Amino acid sequence: DIQMTQSPSSVSASVGDRVTITCRASQGISSWLAWYQQKPGKAPKLLIYAASSLQSGVPSRFSGSGSGTDFTLTISSLQPEDFATYYCQQANSFPWTFGQGTKLEIK
Amino acid sequence: EVQLVESGGGLVQPGRSLRLSCAASGFTFDDYAMHWVRQAPGKGLEWVSGISWNSGSIGYADSVKGRFTISRDNAKNSLYLQMNSLRAEDTALYYCAKDNGAIFGVVTNFDYWGQGTLVTVSS
Numbered sequence: 001d002i003q004m005t006q007s008p009s010s011v012s013a014s015v016g017d018r019v020t021i022t023c024r025a026s027q028g029i030s031s032w033l034a035w036y037q038q039k040p041g042k043a044p045k046l047l048i049y050a051a052s053s054l055q056s057g058v059p060s061r062f063s064g065s066g067s068g069t070d071f072t073l074t075i076s077s078l079q080p081e082d083f084a085t086y087y088c089q090q091a092n093s094f095p096w097t098f099g100q101g102t103k104l105e106i107k
Numbered sequence: 108e109v110q111l112v113e114s115g116g117g118l119v120q121p122g123r124s125l126r127l128s129c130a131a132s133g134f135t136f137d138d139y140a141m142h143w144v145r146q147a148p149g150k151g152l153e154w155v156s157g158i159s160w161n162s163g164s165i166g167y168a169d170s171v172k173g174r175f176t177i178s179r180d181n182a183k184n185s186l187y188l189q190m191n192s193l194r195a196e197d198t199a200l201y202y203c204a205k206d207n208g209a210i211f212g213v214v215t216n217f218d219y220w221g222q223g224t225l226v227t228v229s230s
Contacts, residue, residue, distance in 0.1 A: 043220035098152040
């Protein structure tokens with residue numbers, strides 16, 4: 001199975017900050033990576049697929065990049081509603097695996 | 108509007124069985140593969156099982172293989188998960204999730220999720 005490792009596990013930031021979260025795959029997955037946002041008590045929401053494609057309805061302050069084994073999710077200017085936990089997921093090969101999550105907290 | 112509504116969760120003793128259901132609406136159900144993804148309390152996401160649009164291709168995580176069975180009824184726009192020989196480590200919120208494509212086993216993103224149904228395995 002492909003292991004997905006996110007860093008950091010948690011990060012504190014302020015409204016307006018630029019934040020970057022990293023995800024590393026244990027083997028190459030081309031560009032087949034997705035990012036999800038999960039707020040407390042809610043289901044995950046797909047933000048980005050194919051490493052850099054924005055899901056319909058997701059604000060443009062979210063962006064993704066990377067290929068192979070190293071990927072990043074960037075939020076260009078944090079908004080209050082962005083404080084949540086973020087997960088990466090490899091979409092390259094079965095079984096589909098997720099990173100352990102990165103909790104984005106208000107500073 | 109895509110809606111996925113799970114049901115069937117509850118408290119069950121170790122070794123017993125439970126059947127989860129997911130009612131889908133707002134999209135052409137038989138055009139897409141579907142999945143179950145779980146989340147243990149306070150933990151991350153774990154993919155459990157998936158099924159192609161026509162039930163022709165199915166897969167399971169090693170942790171549930173041989174104990175869980177996924178199925179779907181396209182006439183009823185419904186997805187199911189039969190869970191047998193339940194263990195304490197199966198305790199989790201179980202989400203029904205829509206695939207972005209029809210075929211199981213190819214590039215897969217989960218583009219819509221239900222709100223989940225809680226399964227608690229305890230004596």
